[in-house]
Amino acid sequence: MARLYHVPLSPFCRKVRLTLAEKRIEVELLEEKYWEPTQDFMRRNPAGKVPVLRHDGKMLSESQAICEYLDETIPNPPLVPKNPDARYEMRRLCTWFDDKFHVEVTSNLLYERVNKKIMNAGYPDSGRIKMGSARIKFHLDYMDWLLGQRRWLAGNDMTLADFTAAAHLSCLDYINDVDWSRSSLVHEWYSKIKSRPAFRTLLADQLPGLPPPAHYTDLDF
Amino acid sequence: MARLYHVPLSPFCRKVRLTLAEKRIEVELLEEKYWEPTQDFMRRNPAGKVPVLRHDGKMLSESQAICEYLDETIPNPPLVPKNPDARYEMRRLCTWFDDKFHVEVTSNLLYERVNKKIMNAGYPDSGRIKMGSARIKFHLDYMDWLLGQRRWLAGNDMTLADFTAAAHLSCLDYINDVDWSRSSLVHEWYSKIKSRPAFRTLLADQLPGLPPPAHYTDLDF
Numbered sequence: 001m002a003r004l005y006h007v008p009l010s011p012f013c014r015k016v017r018l019t020l021a022e023k024r025i026e027v028e029l030l031e032e033k034y035w036e037p038t039q040d041f042m043r044r045n046p047a048g049k050v051p052v053l054r055h056d057g058k059m060l061s062e063s064q065a066i067c068e069y070l071d072e073t074i075p076n077p078p079l080v081p082k083n084p085d086a087r088y089e090m091r092r093l094c095t096w097f098d099d100k101f102h103v104e105v106t107s108n109l110l111y112e113r114v115n116k117k118i119m120n121a122g123y124p125d126s127g128r129i130k131m132g133s134a135r136i137k138f139h140l141d142y143m144d145w146l147l148g149q150r151r152w153l154a155g156n157d158m159t160l161a162d163f164t165a166a167a168h169l170s171c172l173d174y175i176n177d178v179d180w181s182r183s184s185l186v187h188e189w190y191s192k193i194k195s196r197p198a199f200r201t202l203l204a205d206q207l208p209g210l211p212p213p214a215h216y217t218d219l220d221f
Numbered sequence: 222m223a224r225l226y227h228v229p230l231s232p233f234c235r236k237v238r239l240t241l242a243e244k245r246i247e248v249e250l251l252e253e254k255y256w257e258p259t260q261d262f263m264r265r266n267p268a269g270k271v272p273v274l275r276h277d278g279k280m281l282s283e284s285q286a287i288c289e290y291l292d293e294t295i296p297n298p299p300l301v302p303k304n305p306d307a308r309y310e311m312r313r314l315c316t317w318f319d320d321k322f323h324v325e326v327t328s329n330l331l332y333e334r335v336n337k338k339i340m341n342a343g344y345p346d347s348g349r350i351k352m353g354s355a356r357i358k359f360h361l362d363y364m365d366w367l368l369g370q371r372r373w374l375a376g377n378d379m380t381l382a383d384f385t386a387a388a389h390l391s392c393l394d395y396i397n398d399v400d401w402s403r404s405s406l407v408h409e410w411y412s413k414i415k416s417r418p419a420f421r422t423l424l425a426d427q428l429p430g431l432p433p434p435a436h437y438t439d440l441d442f
Contacts, residue, residue: 044365047321058306065312072305084293085279091286100268143265 004043005032005052008205009174011106011115012063012169013051019067019160021198023074033056047101064094067160079160090154091159093146097168101139106168108132109177114210130189134173137182144183152189166193170202176213180221197217226253226265226273229426230335230395232327233284233319234272235388239286240381242419245275256340279289285315288381300381311375314367314382318389320361326390330352330398335431357393358403374408389416391423397434402440403434416440 002020004027006013020027026182032041045052045061053060071080081087109132112124143165146153154161169190172178180187192213193199203217215221223241225248227234241248253262255271266273267283274281281287292301302308330353334347364386367374375382390411393399399410414420424438436442 047317048379049321058323060309060313065309065316068312069305069309072308084290087293088286088290091289092281092283095286096268101268172435179435 002027003030004028005030005041005199006050006055007031007034008207009110009171011094011110011164011167011171012049012051012104014170014202015063015160015163016051016053016066017201018167018170018198019079020053020072022077022079022163023070023202025070025074028051042210047163048064064098064160064164067163071160079158079163080158081155081157081159085158086155086159090159090161091115093154094164097161097164099202101165104135105132105139106171108135110171113175113177114207117210133177136177137179140182143186143189147183147185147189157175158193162189166190166199170194174205174207174212174216176216177212191221192217194221223248223277224251224275225249226262226275227271228252228255229428230331230392231271231385232323232331232385232388232392233270233393235423236284236381237274237287237318239384239419240294240424241274241281243298243300243417244291246291246295247357248274260387285319285381288384292330298409299309300384301378301379301400302376302380302433307376307378307380311382312381313390314375315385318382318385322386322389325356326353327387327392329356330354331392331396334396334398335428338431342357357398361403361407364407364410368404368406368410369438383410383414388410391415391420395399395428395433395437397437412440414421415442418420422438 002025003218004016005011005015006029007201017027032052033049034041037048039067042048044059047061049061051061051066053066060069068080071078081090109126112128112132116122116124143153150156152158152162154166168173169178180190206212225234225237227250227400228237229252238248243268253271253273255262256267258269263269267281268282270282272282272284272287274287280291289301292299302311316366329349333349333353337343337345364374372375373379373383374386401411415424427433
């Protein structure tokens with residue numbers, strides 16, 4: 001069976017979990033305190049990061065590289081479009097969320113509120129939280145603009161770009177940092193993603209001492 | 222003709238320039254002060270970053286998405302392997318350099334020494350420069366380890382992973398921050414890349430008031 005070294009509220013791990021579940025690959029989840037790296041862990045991934053996936057005797061790291069690899073080796077259901085223009089748009093948006101959204105929103109909200117606590121790394125920086133709360137509005141508006149033109153973020157089919165965005169937003173939703181009333185299009189898009197069987201693994205996460213808000217698991221939120 | 226909005230010492234722009242040159246796509250280079258964004262620029266790329274490539278009537282952003290798109294639409298010479306395992310390894314290493322190397326080395330050395338000056342953003346932070354100078358050793362050693370097993374970084378063929386690494390290292394070489402004597406394998410690898418016709422565009426860069434060291438343009442460095 002595949003094994004994923006992960007932490008529950010990591011958008012990068014969640015993206016891989018969504019992809020594995022969508023491809024119906026059974027996986028054993030192992031929590032890895034990557035901020036206290038052991039020699040074993042550094043051998044699995046010298047970059048010192050999660051996710052790391054053990055699959056078919058290989059050790060794979062870097063979420064985007066893992067997800068594209070899974071899509072190439074297990075083509076159904078497809079998460080990467082066939083057409084080069086659509087593939088470009090999917091990859092552009094994966095980077096949008098894994099880089100820009102991550103730096104401006106995820107780091108400022110999730111890492112300040114949760115990761116610092118888990119890692120015993122001091123108190124949240126209120127300036128950063130304020131910045132993250134302001135920037136998430138811009139990103140929800142950008143998603144609203146995209147979804148005004150297409151059924152899914154990168155086009156009319158669901159792709160890895162949707163899983164990437166949903167992975168980040170689901171972590172922020174766990175700490176009640178997403179204003180779903182801002183855009184009905186984004187709300188509707190997240191409803192569709194959230195009701196997929198692949199999403200169940202994320203909705204089952206429970207961090208000790210940090211319960212999610214009631215609407216987190218509610219499909220009719 | 223294609224047009225690239227760029228800055229000369231950006232590893233992400235350089236990666237696209239290398240790919241365009243390798244694919245023999247003529248391109249007009251336009252410097253873009255992305256840190257003083259205009260409305261026009263934000264329309265071209267709402268992420269507010271360079272590179273942005275105008276190509277075949279499209280506006281393309283995000284260097285990795287652009288390079289994979291160019292490889293898919295202009296397959297020769299190939300920069301992305303055919304085999305899924307080799308593609309995975311290439312993508313893993315592209316992210317290694319564009320994320321880990323970028324955060325640990327490029328940001329600490331290049332952005333402190335050069336970007337802060339160009340952007341009038343204060344003096345270099347000596348702590349960050351020290352950190353970058355220490356971390357680049359780890360990365361050169363990792364490259365040495367990879368090149369001990371393969372002809373190129375991701376396997377026995379040259380790929381986008383080599384261009385990604387060379388794009389970062391060439392910027393650092395411009396400011397004389399690479400110790401080429403640390404690994405003869407890395408030195409030999411860089412010699413091979415540097416002598417490709419595609420590399421000429423990078424060697425011709427000259428920043429006003431910031432000349433490169435003599436060895437920067439020397440193929441026999």
